[in-house]
Amino acid sequence: MNATISEVKNYVGGEVTIGAWLANKRSSGKIQFLELRDGTGFIQGVVLKNEVSEQVWEDAKSLTQESSLYISGTVREDKRAPSGFELTVTGLSVIQIAHDYPITPKEHGVEFLMDHRHLWLRSSRQHAILRIRNQIIKATYDFFNDNGFIKVDPPILTGSSAEGTTDLFHTKYFDRDAYLSQSGQLYMEAAAMAFGKVFSFGPAFRAEKSKTRRHLIEFWMIEPEMAFCDHEMNLRVQENYVSYIVAQVLKNCANDLKAIGRDTTKLEKIKAPFPRITYDQAIEFLKEQGFDDIEWGDDFGSPHETAIAEHFDVPVFVTEYPTKVKAFYMKPVPGREDVVLCADLLAPEGYGEIIGGSQRIDDLDLMKKRYEQFNLNDPSYKWYLELRQYGTVPHSGFGLGLERAVAWICGLEHIREASPFPRLLNRIYP
RNA sequence: UCCACAGUAGCUCAGCGGCAGAGCAAUCGGCUGUUAACCGAUCGGUCGUAGGUUCGAACCCUACCUGUGGAGCCA
Numbered sequence: 245m246n247a248t249i250s251e252v253k254n255y256v257g258g259e260v261t262i263g264a265w266l267a268n269k270r271s272s273g274k275i276q277f278l279e280l281r282d283g284t285g286f287i288q289g290v291v292l293k294n295e296v297s298e299q300v301w302e303d304a305k306s307l308t309q310e311s312s313l314y315i316s317g318t319v320r321e322d323k324r325a326p327s328g329f330e331l332t333v334t335g336l337s338v339i340q341i342a343h344d345y346p347i348t349p350k351e352h353g354v355e356f357l358m359d360h361r362h363l364w365l366r367s368s369r370q371h372a373i374l375r376i377r378n379q380i381i382k383a384t385y386d387f388f389n390d391n392g393f394i395k396v397d398p399p400i401l402t403g404s405s406a407e408g409t410t411d412l413f414h415t416k417y418f419d420r421d422a423y424l425s426q427s428g429q430l431y432m433e434a435a436a437m438a439f440g441k442v443f444s445f446g447p448a449f450r451a452e453k454s455k456t457r458r459h460l461i462e463f464w465m466i467e468p469e470m471a472f473c474d475h476e477m478n479l480r481v482q483e484n485y486v487s488y489i490v491a492q493v494l495k496n497c498a499n500d501l502k503a504i505g506r507d508t509t510k511l512e513k514i515k516a517p518f519p520r521i522t523y524d525q526a527i528e529f530l531k532e533q534g535f536d537d538i539e540w541g542d543d544f545g546s547p548h549e550t551a552i553a554e555h556f557d558v559p560v561f562v563t564e565y566p567t568k569v570k571a572f573y574m575k576p577v578p579g580r581e582d583v584v585l586c587a588d589l590l591a592p593e594g595y596g597e598i599i600g601g602s603q604r605i606d607d608l609d610l611m612k613k614r615y616e617q618f619n620l621n622d623p624s625y626k627w628y629l630e631l632r633q634y635g636t637v638p639h640s641g642f643g644l645g646l647e648r649a650v651a652w653i654c655g656l657e658h659i660r661e662a663s664p665f666p667r668l669l670n671r672i673y674p
Numbered sequence: 675u676c677c678a679c680a681g682u683a684g685c686u687c688a689g690c691g692g693c694a695g696a697g698c699a700a701u702c703g704g705c706u707g708u709u710a711a712c713c714g715a716u717c718g719g720u721c722g723u724a725g726g727u728u729c730g731a732a733c734c735c736u737a738c739c740u741g742u743g744g745a746g747c748c749a
Contacts, residue, residue: 272712273705292706309699324707343700344684349710350698351686355741411747427749452747453675465749546745588749597749645749670741 250284252319252329259334261316262287265366266307268349276304278333280315286368289315289331296333303336309348310366312339361665362674372500373661376493377650381445383492384466387485388443393468396435396442398428404624411451424449427643430573430628432469433604436639437631443468445646455669456546457658458596460647462667469641475575475585475603478640479561482589482599483516485644486559490514493653506655510593513558520561523583526552543569549597553590559598561587572618573611574602585640595652601642608632 247260267286268279278289291304307313317331324330346356347363357364364370388395401415401422412423428444435442448465468481490511493501501508521529526548527540533551538544543565544552553560564583567576574584586602605611611632615621650662660666665674 268710270708270711271705272708275706275708277708277711279709288709290707294706324709326709345699346684348685348699351710353686353742355681356685358741448749450748454747455742456744459748463749543747545747600749643749648749 248284249280249282249287252287252331255319256321256329257319259316259318260331261314262331263314264312266309266311266313268309269307271305276301278304278307278315280331281366281368283371285327287327287329287331288325289317289333291333296335300333300335303338304333306338306341308342308345310342310345310363312342313337314339358660358666358668358671359673365664369504370661372497372503373650373654373656374664375500376497376654377646377662379493379497380489380646380649380653383489384443384445384485386492387488388441388468391441391481393441393443394439396432396439396444397446398425398431398435398444398467400425400447404622413449413451426450427465428467429469429641429643432467432641433639434627434631436469436471436641437635437637440472441468441470453669457660458648458651459669460659460663460666461669463648463663464646465643466646467641467643469639471637471639473603473640474638475563475587475640478601478603478642479520479563479587480516482561482587482601482642482644483518483559486518486589486599486649487514487516489649490653501654504654506653510557510655511653515558518559518561518589519556520563520587521552522563523565526562529555541566541568546596549588549590550594553592553594553596557592559589559591561589563587570602572614572620573604575605576610587642591648591652593652593655595648598648598652599642599644601640603638603640606632606636606638608636 245255245258245260247255247262249262249264252260262280262282264280264282266278267281270277274293276291278291280287280289291301293301314337315331315333316335317333320330320332321328322330345363346360347367365374401417402425403417403420403422412426415422415424426448428446432442432444444467446464447462449462451461452459470478470481494508494511524540526544527538530538530548530551535548535551538548552562563586564577565586567574567582567584570584570586574586577583577585584602586600588597589599590596591598605614611629615625615629647659647662650656651659654662656662660668
């Protein structure tokens with residue numbers, strides 16, 4: 245019977261054949277222990293010299309780390325095995341003997357592992373992280389589909405920048421200039437005016453020389469946008485969504501969280517509603533904490549964000565930032581033009597901003613004024629202004645960085661492990 | 675772009691002015707319950723690159739290259 249390692253528990257006492265790689269091997273004269281992996285899990289195969297043919301014994305002896313094979317054996321429950329099951333080997337067929345596999349069972353440095361990312365993905369730790377990433381992706385699709393959103397995909401190649409602040413990757417669009425998208429938000433606003441509630445999930449590119457544990461050059465972003473939705477409703481969607489993905493990971497990835505040593509008691513506290521503080525209050529708080537390098541009107545630096553987030557053990561919304569430090573499309577707080585209806589969601593444990601969101605300007609005249617202020621009268625922005633011209637409505641949305649969420653939920657030291665093939669400053673290989 | 679730290683065997687590191695080292699990996703041998711197995715042996719080097727100081731440089735100095743951490747910017 246062909247089986248995967250994850251299915252082996254259904255065949256106790258029976259004989260199975262598994263396609264696998266050799267993760268490690270320990271031998272002892274007349275007994276060999278083969279640590280096998282097949283992508284679904286790990287199992288130990290036990291080869292006994294006086295119970296198998298000479299050929300099987302010699303083939304087992306020839307196996308090296310990451311050699312590929314089909315292996316047959318009898319499934320047995322065993323308390324000594326980490327998974328509870330072992331395979332008493334009856335036969336094996338070598339596909340390929342691998343020579344000099346670079347990643348050994350000992351420790352390695354970051355540079356070496358990143359150079360071998362295509363092989364590093366085979367390790368149990370990377371497996372656990374990427375399975376949790378997959379669970380977050382699945383939970384994202386489920387959450388938005390179950391709440392009346394439809395997925396609409398914004399373009400990746402664009403003729404102009406969405407916010408004008410960050411550096412974009414430049415490319416050619418036949419004989420014209422084009423850029424890789426840093427955000428699909430403006431397009432999602434158009435989609436929201438067509439479908440009501442929409443979300444996107446796709447790659448974003450930022451050509452910034454950022455070099456920290458929180459930054460990727462290419463990352464995946466989830467960007468919901470909702471018509472007839474104000475700032476307050478927007479925050480509620482955000483806290484419900486984040487609580488949902490954390491709950492789904494806790495429910496469905498217990499083994500993976502254990503494999504990477506995540507303290508799940510910290511995740512169990514992540515339940516909506518989340519605390520909120522205004523920018524005004526945050527500035528006051530920072531002054532009390534002894535920060536003298538920030539004044540009202542400045543955007544927060546990393547140390548400021550960390551100080552605020554450390555004060556809470558759940559994510560915290562910082563709301564109503566000064567108009568001048570935020571994007572041109574954010575709606576001012578009624579009766580107070582100097583701050584806008586926006587919020588950043590700061591993750592606990594120093595993981596920084598995982599969501600940025602706002603209510604958007606719906607007033608045509610105000611948006612025209614912003615176009616003047618931000619010099620957006622280029623024809624490529626005309627369509628965005630027209631969204632306010634033909635049946636404008638209050639609307640809001642946000643963007644969540646997938647890898648930052650993965651890094652936080654997994655408790656990773658660095659965001660690079662949250663992406664299968666991370667693009668970092670000076671690294672586009674493999 | 676700026677600041678800090680680091681490049682020595684395939685990998686992780688020690689050596690810090692006087693003979694180039696260890697553990698792991700690899701290769702060979704031993705062991706019937708191993709879990710990063712263990713034990714013995716063998717193999718393994720342009721000390722990042724270029725220049726300088728010195729009787730003598732892996733070690734001190736200068737420049738460059740590469741990497742890592744951080745700042746700014748952001749999700």
